[in-house]
Amino acid sequence: xxAVSQTPKYLVTQMGNDKSIKCExxxxxxxxxxxxxxxxxxxxxxxxxxxxxLIINETVPNRFSPKSPDKAHLNLHINxxxxxxxxxxxxxxxxxxxxxxxYFGPGTRLLVL
Amino acid sequence: xxxxxQPPSMDCAEGRAANLPCNHSxxxxxxxxxxxxxxxxxxxxxxxxxxKNNETNEMASLIITEDRKSSTLILPHATLRDTAxxxxxxxxxxxxxxxxxxxxxxxxxxxxxx
Numbered sequence: 001x002x003a004v005s006q007t008p009k010y011l012v013t014q015m016g017n018d019k020s021i022k023c024e025x026x027x028x029x030x031x032x033x034x035x036x037x038x039x040x041x042x043x044x045x046x047x048x049x050x051x052x053x054l055i056i057n058e059t060v061p062n063r064f065s066p067k068s069p070d071k072a073h074l075n076l077h078i079n080x081x082x083x084x085x086x087x088x089x090x091x092x093x094x095x096x097x098x099x100x101x102x103y104f105g106p107g108t109r110l111l112v113l
Numbered sequence: 114x115x116x117x118x119q120p121p122s123m124d125c126a127e128g129r130a131a132n133l134p135c136n137h138s139x140x141x142x143x144x145x146x147x148x149x150x151x152x153x154x155x156x157x158x159x160x161x162x163x164x165k166n167n168e169t170n171e172m173a174s175l176i177i178t179e180d181r182k183s184s185t186l187i188l189p190h191a192t193l194r195d196t197a198x199x200x201x202x203x204x205x206x207x208x209x210x211x212x213x214x215x216x217x218x219x220x221x222x223x224x225x226x227x
Contacts, residue, residue, distance in 0.1 A: 099213035104156025
């Protein structure tokens, strides 16, 4: 009965590779988000989607491309991975009338070597 | 959104009340105070929010001063599982269909001591 799930949990890869992280929520929420938490533990929003439409794009490099095939899924594809992309990526979702209660996934720990 | 200031760390004995302060002296009249926490290696978790009245739920209580320039999150009987980073966030609660980002600061690292 997991609310927000992410796969994979850990991702170790070489610089220059392309990788994807998947997120699914079974809460029936319309809005989904991607956050990045860097090594200093700062947690910042990257993207948000509402009903499969991109709403927030926070000055993230073009190498990052989110895709929402339906309201329950929001995937993050990263091209040409760089060392600085190493971080924990969290997916979250919320209901439009209670957006402040965002439900976060367990995170994907990405390490770029 | 109003800026918040929290102590970087606090300790609390297990079983005692943990009182986590947050200063938000530039808060405007329509901004709410939200609290989240992040237990090690997990995603953040919503705790409670309020405008000006004190609020209580099954997880915690929120006390907001009369001038609304500061607030305190109270965990009434802290357990070891409450060890986490606690974030105080201030913003207006207007829903704009996806444009409702949470801006996390550095938070307070609360350690519950057995």
